[in-house]
Amino acid sequence: MCRKHGKRRGISAIVGGIIILAIFFATIIPLMLLMQNSYTIFLQESNSRRIFDTDRASESLTVEASQSKTTKDLVLILSNDGPVYVKPVRVWAINVAKQTSLTGNAPCLGVGLEGLPPGRNTTLNVRQCVSGFTGIAQFIVVSEKGRLFASNRVNLTGGQLVDIVFPYTLTVSILNMKRGTTYEARVEILGEGNITPSTFTHKATASNENVTIAFGAAAGRYKISLYENNVLAKVKDNQVTITIPDTSAIIFDLGRVPYQPVTLDIIFDVPRKVFAVQGEEESFSAGIWVQLPKEALEPVKDFDVDVGKIQVTGAPQLSKDIVCTPFSGFTLQPGQRTIAALCTITIKGPEGKYSLAITIDEDAIIGEGFYSGLPYKNDEKTTTVDVQIRKK
Amino acid sequence: MRLKKNGVSYIVTVAIMTAVTIAAGLFIWGIVGGWAGTSAMDMVRETNKGVAQQRSLLIVEFVDRERGIVWVSNPGKADLVVLSCTIYPKSSSPPPKTYQKLIEVKASMSNTYPLEIGSQCQLVGSGPYVIKITAIASTLYNDKNPTENIQWAIVVRQDV
Numbered sequence: 001m002c003r004k005h006g007k008r009r010g011i012s013a014i015v016g017g018i019i020i021l022a023i024f025f026a027t028i029i030p031l032m033l034l035m036q037n038s039y040t041i042f043l044q045e046s047n048s049r050r051i052f053d054t055d056r057a058s059e060s061l062t063v064e065a066s067q068s069k070t071t072k073d074l075v076l077i078l079s080n081d082g083p084v085y086v087k088p089v090r091v092w093a094i095n096v097a098k099q100t101s102l103t104g105n106a107p108c109l110g111v112g113l114e115g116l117p118p119g120r121n122t123t124l125n126v127r128q129c130v131s132g133f134t135g136i137a138q139f140i141v142v143s144e145k146g147r148l149f150a151s152n153r154v155n156l157t158g159g160q161l162v163d164i165v166f167p168y169t170l171t172v173s174i175l176n177m178k179r180g181t182t183y184e185a186r187v188e189i190l191g192e193g194n195i196t197p198s199t200f201t202h203k204a205t206a207s208n209e210n211v212t213i214a215f216g217a218a219a220g221r222y223k224i225s226l227y228e229n230n231v232l233a234k235v236k237d238n239q240v241t242i243t244i245p246d247t248s249a250i251i252f253d254l255g256r257v258p259y260q261p262v263t264l265d266i267i268f269d270v271p272r273k274v275f276a277v278q279g280e281e282e283s284f285s286a287g288i289w290v291q292l293p294k295e296a297l298e299p300v301k302d303f304d305v306d307v308g309k310i311q312v313t314g315a316p317q318l319s320k321d322i323v324c325t326p327f328s329g330f331t332l333q334p335g336q337r338t339i340a341a342l343c344t345i346t347i348k349g350p351e352g353k354y355s356l357a358i359t360i361d362e363d364a365i366i367g368e369g370f371y372s373g374l375p376y377k378n379d380e381k382t383t384t385v386d387v388q389i390r391k392k
Numbered sequence: 393m394r395l396k397k398n399g400v401s402y403i404v405t406v407a408i409m410t411a412v413t414i415a416a417g418l419f420i421w422g423i424v425g426g427w428a429g430t431s432a433m434d435m436v437r438e439t440n441k442g443v444a445q446q447r448s449l450l451i452v453e454f455v456d457r458e459r460g461i462v463w464v465s466n467p468g469k470a471d472l473v474v475l476s477c478t479i480y481p482k483s484s485s486p487p488p489k490t491y492q493k494l495i496e497v498k499a500s501m502s503n504t505y506p507l508e509i510g511s512q513c514q515l516v517g518s519g520p521y522v523i524k525i526t527a528i529a530s531t532l533y534n535d536k537n538p539t540e541n542i543q544w545a546i547v548v549r550q551d552v
Contacts, residue, residue, distance in 0.1 A: 011406055012413040019417030023424050031428040038439040042446075049446045056467075089501045092454050092463075100458035107504065144501050146451040146467030 056145040058084045061116070063141050063151040065126075067161045073127040074161060076139055076151060080116035087115040087144035093129035096136040096153055096219065097245070103129050108139065115144075130159045136167070136219055153192075153218075166196065166216030168244050172224060173212040176254040177204035179371040184227040185213055185252075190241065193220020207259050207298075207372035217244050226252045259298055259372035265291040266360055267337065268383040276347060276389045283346045284385075286358055287339055288324075290365050290378065294335035300367035300376045301331040305340045309364035312345055315354035315387065321346040322358075332367065340365050347387060354387040444470050444529035445544045450497065452523055453504055455479075455552045460509035462523065466497040470529040473497075475538055475545060477513035479552060482520045489514070489526075491538040496530060521552040 060082030068075045080086045092101060093108035102108065108129035114122060130137055139151040155167045172185045182203045187195050195217040202211050223241045226233040235252050242250065269287030276282030288310065292300050305326035312322045324343035332338060347356070359382040367376040449468030456463065462479075466472050475491040494512045497505050507513045513523075528545040 012409040015410055016413045016417060019414070019421060023417075023421045027421070027424050027428045031432055034432050035435060038435050042439050042442050045443045045446045090453070090465075090504065094454070095458075098458045100456050101454065105456075105459065105461065105506065140454060142451075142453050142465070142501070142504075144467065146449060146465070146501070148451070148453065 052145065055084050056147060058082055059086050059143055059145060059147045061086050061088070061141060061143065061147075061149040063139060063149050065137070065139055065151045065154040068123075068125070071125075071127075072160070073125050074130055074154070074156070074159065076124040076126050076141070077121060078116060078124065078141065079121045080118055083118055085115055085117050086147075088113040088141050089144050090142040091124065091126065091129075092140040092142070093126060094138045094140065095133070096138050102133055102137060107142075127159065130156055132159050134158060155218075166194065166218055168217045168219065168248060170195065170215040170217045170222070170224075170242075170244060171212055171249045172200070172215065172226075173210065173249070173251045174202070174226065174254065175210045175251065176258075177202075177207075177209045177211070178228075178254070179204050179207040179209070179373070182229050183211075183233070184230070186225045186227065187215055187217075188223040188225070190221040190223055193222060193244070194218040195220075195222060207369070219244055224250050259369055259374060261369060261372075261374045261376045262293045262296045264300075264365055264367065264376055264378040265293055265337075266340075266365070266378050266381040267291060268358060268381075269339075270358060270383060270385050273386040273388065274347070276349075276387065278351045278389050278391050279348070280392075281346050281348045283344055286322075286343045286345055286385075288341040288343065288360060289337050290332070290340040291337035292332040292334055292367075292376070296334040296376075298372060299331055299333050299370040301370050303330050303332070303340065303365060303367040304328050306364050306366075307341055307343075309361035310341060310343060311359045311361070312356055313359060314357040314384070315349070317352070318347050318349035318354055318356070318387065318389075320356065331370070345385075349389055351389050351391050354389070356385045356387055357382050358385065441532055441541060441544045444531050445546065447499075448472055448527065448529050448546045450474075450525060450527045450546060450548050452525065452548060452550055455509075455523065457552075462507040462509060462513050462525075463504045464497060464507060464525065465501055465504045466499050467501050469499050470531065471496060471499050472527040472546075473530050473533040474507065474512075474525060474527045475533075475542075476526040477507050477523070478525075479509065479513060479515045479521045479523045481517035482522045482551065484517060486524055487514065487516050491526065491542060493533070493535065493538065497527070519552070522549060523552050524549045 062079040062081055064077045066075055066077055090107045091109040093103055095102055108126055134157050136153050137156050138153045141149045174183055184201045186199045195215050200213045221243050225239045235254055267289040271284055274284050305328050307324035307326050310324050312320050322343050322345050324341045326341045327339055330338055362380045363377045365378045447468050447470035450464055450466055450472055453463045453465055473496050474494040476489040478486055478489055480486050495505055509515050525548045526545050532541040532544050534540040
């Protein structure tokens with residue numbers, strides 16, 4: 001009786017337990033499974049995206065614009081040099097200068113492009129995309145995974161490749177160079193571009209010489225510098241940055257004043273008065289100095305003195321003799337002076353007072369401009385010496 | 393004899409207790425089931441948003457400066473709605489933008505889609521430029537509230 005009684009007393013507990021288990025299996029377990037499933041789905045998608053991104057980053061395609069040897073048409077050579085399959089889906093043809101499509105509001109090629117397994121090459125004829133176009137063109141190949149591969153830039157004339165390598169000419173003019181100085185124009189490529197030659201060296205053989213250099217250039221940005229004896233020249237707008245084809249000429253004006261020769265100054269170094277004895281010869285020295293005026297714009301070198309143009313005149317009663325020793329080949333800086341000739345004058349005559357004139361003729365002393373090579377000359381100049389001859 | 397004394401049937405007692413237990417159990421089951429169902433739906437929605445973002449990818453193929461067109465395409469797995477497009481100087485911070493449906497870009501690389509500079513793509517300042525595009529999976533886009541799931545949008549930024 002008691003056993004029967006105990007069994008009956010646990011019915012509610014059993015029912016409650018069944019309900020708890022039912023809640024657990026019908027609600028909690030499915031919820032956990034759903035959570036696990038959702039997480040798995042997200043992980044799968046995340047992994048899938050990661051694999052896609054890895055494959056996408058591994059894509060490598062070389063695009064080279066070239067000319068078909070047989071048809072002379074412009075072609076694109078696509079080479080898959082990466083480890084994954086690349087499927088080109090579109091090709092854009094671009095006018096580089098205007099950054100616009102050459103085929104209107106549509107890509108150059110968009111259908112029928114074959115996929116490229118690793119190591120495979122293919123050739124696409126793009127003649128119709130650039131038909132009649134003159135300028136610089138570039139092609140962009142879009143892959144199925146969304147990568148963009150750009151070709152080299154090509155210069156086209158009427159849709160055909162231009163034979164010349166450089167479509168533009170950059171001229172650099174150097175004005176008013178200094179004689180004997182070495183000038184070097186250097187062109188540095190900033191980013192994309194191509195230029196030849198990249199440097200040009202010139203030694204000025206005359207003062208104020210001008211030179212213009214032509215560089216073959218492709219479109220791009222360049223920095224142009226002028227060096228004077230390997231030192232950056234102090235000239236306005238040196239190291240200028242330009243964009244070709246927007247700018248195609250540069251002028252470096254060194255701003256030198258044209259050399260003008262000045263007249264050499266003559267200075268006599270002679271005694272004012274000379275005393276002599278009647279009937280006897282008397283000699284005295286006369287120094288002839290030359291000075292380059294300080295207004296001169298350059299030194300003067302290689303002086304040549306013509307002593308035949310130095311004369312002594314006056315007092316016909318006296319016998320006069322002049323012997324000069326020239327000093328040639330010297331160099332004068334502006335404002336500097338030096339002796340050009342040393343003369344010995346010998347006189348003899350009757351008693352009396354006389355006046356002698358020592359004259360140096362025009363062009364007796366000639367020098368050469370150091371930079372300009374221009375001749376520097378003297379004008380005629382005379383000085384007088386009083387002579388008094390006494391009785392014995 | 394004792395039962396008779398109390399006047400309560402044992403069977404009735406058991407029946408009442410069992411009924412109470414069942415009612416309480418069903419009530420708890422309902423509560424737990426409701427919570428579990430709501431949680432499951434929220435979880436599925438969030439997972440779907442995460443998956444949709446993982447599937448979203450947009451590229452700018454080419455900016456046609458002369459014609460004023462930005463060509464975009466979708467190499468991802470989810471259709472996209474472009475919400476904003478701005479072209480601004482590279483050296484400056486992006487200008488303020490509003491989100492609205494500009495175009496829908498299908499998940500297929502067989503087509504490319506134009507965004508007009510000026511009307512659909514805001515151009516400010518002077519070059520060199522960068523372009524910034526915000527797009528969201530079309531399954532997450534709410535036409536009445538474009539910014540509803542903006543945290544699940546993708547942003548494309550590249551040099552022009």
